[in-house]
Amino acid sequence: MRHNWWRWGLVLIAILVVFIPSQLWLKQRITQYKSNYRTPLNPTIMVPGSSASQNRFDALITQLRKETKRTHSVLKVQVAENGRITYTGSIKRGDNQPFIVIAFENNRDGYQNINKQAKWLNLAFKDLVKTYRFNHFSMLGHSNGGLILSVFLEKYLAATPRVTPERLMTIATPYNMESDSTTKQTAILRELIKGRKRLPKKLTVYSVAGTENYSSDGTVPANSVNQGKYVFQNQVAHYTQITVTGDDTTHSDLPQNKQIVLLIRQFLLKETLPSKDRFPVTTQPQSRDASDADLP
Numbered sequence: 001m002r003h004n005w006w007r008w009g010l011v012l013i014a015i016l017v018v019f020i021p022s023q024l025w026l027k028q029r030i031t032q033y034k035s036n037y038r039t040p041l042n043p044t045i046m047v048p049g050s051s052a053s054q055n056r057f058d059a060l061i062t063q064l065r066k067e068t069k070r071t072h073s074v075l076k077v078q079v080a081e082n083g084r085i086t087y088t089g090s091i092k093r094g095d096n097q098p099f100i101v102i103a104f105e106n107n108r109d110g111y112q113n114i115n116k117q118a119k120w121l122n123l124a125f126k127d128l129v130k131t132y133r134f135n136h137f138s139m140l141g142h143s144n145g146g147l148i149l150s151v152f153l154e155k156y157l158a159a160t161p162r163v164t165p166e167r168l169m170t171i172a173t174p175y176n177m178e179s180d181s182t183t184k185q186t187a188i189l190r191e192l193i194k195g196r197k198r199l200p201k202k203l204t205v206y207s208v209a210g211t212e213n214y215s216s217d218g219t220v221p222a223n224s225v226n227q228g229k230y231v232f233q234n235q236v237a238h239y240t241q242i243t244v245t246g247d248d249t250t251h252s253d254l255p256q257n258k259q260i261v262l263l264i265r266q267f268l269l270k271e272t273l274p275s276k277d278r279f280p281v282t283t284q285p286q287s288r289d290a291s292d293a294d295l296p
Contacts, residue, residue, distance in 0.1 A: 040096045041134040042166075044268060047102055047121065049143025050113075054078055054088070054103035056142065059256040060264075061099055068265060073098045077128070079120040080105040085127055097269065100128065111177075111187050114144055118151035122159070125152070129163055138167040138268050142255050143220065146173025146207075147188060150231065153203070154195035169206040169268050171254050172220045175228040180221040192231045203236040206267055208260060210249035219251035 048056035054076040065072055073092040077100065079085055091098045102124050104117050128134075141149040149168060157165065177186045185193070209225040210217040222243070232239040248257045265271045266278060 038136055039134045041091075041098075041132060042096055042136055042138070043091075043098050043100045043128075043132075043134060044138045044140060045100045045102060045125070045149075046140045047142075047145035047148050048107075049141075049145045050109035051107055052103070052142070052145075053107070054101050056103070057099070057101055057140075057255060060261065063256055063261050064099075064264065064269075067261065068269065068271065070097070071095060075100045077102045077124050078105060079103075079124050081120075083120065083123055085124055091132065109144065114147050114188060115151060117144075117148045118155060121148055121152045122156035125156075126160055129160055135162055136164045136166055138169075139165060140169050140171070140264065140268060141173060142171045143173060143251065146170030146228075147175070147192075150175075150192055153200060154192065154198045157200065158198065165200050165203055167204045167206070167268055169208065169264065170228065171208045171260060172210055172217055172225060172251055173207065173228065174220045174224040175226075175231060176221075176224040178221070178224065180215075180223050182223055182227075185227075189227055189230070196231050196235045199232065199235045201235075201237065204238045204267075205232045205236050206240050206242060206263070207232070208242045208244060208254075208263060210244045210251070210254045210257065210260075212249055214245070217249055217251040217254065 046057050048054070061072065061074055071092065073095045074089050075091050075098060076088040077085060078088075079102070091100075102121055104120050106113060106116065139149050141147070146168075149170070150173075153165065153168070157163075175192065176189045179186055205228075207225060207228045209220075209222050211222050212218055215222055226241060229239065229241065242263065244254070244257060244259045244263075246259070248254070254260055262273065262277055266273055
């Protein structure tokens, strides 16, 4: 009997020696698969600036649909001050590159409101990930919408693990608010610089400025837009500054500016454009200074 127990003990030990490593290996492979798997759904999240509604990007979306010859379904989200989320529209089955516009009942300007809006953005974002189960996305922010997205990336995104932001394009975002100074920093710029270590390291950022007279788009000083380099440079994978001049470069016209529409198609939507439409703008390795490209 003792001899039989000894043999059974050896069998049990042999099973454990094989079973435990195989389970650890399987668990590791599943974890690796989950981390490497990219969902087909890859939305572009759009955030409007202060005083703008969820309809702010309608003209831009119409233009993108026309030029890309793709439907691009649109889901509009509004977050109330009490955190209640309202949806309008839908993401159509089979559309893997929809637009999701997130706006706020309290869309007022100001440092404190921008921080509140970033918090509300996070509420909507978590609900969207839970509902649609995507794990990578891009972002577009106009004016203060770019500030809201920047605060969100620093303060809240880490709470939603295994969801990767790939690209961020900000249009006329006043990183130093209304200040034209190149030396004095406003509260929002100081906060963003202080928290920049928390930015996603693999993110690619495009900061687009529009100028009527090479100093302002009529609302936001070009120097304020350019202060974004102190937030992103050497913190993300790539950071590029782009200046658009010419027609339709006033602050409110920029989202539907023809040059910016091409930038969105080329860099956010990753379209292969005809050579005549491509912009000679490339992201720079962070060992070098970010580039400024003046687009004719």
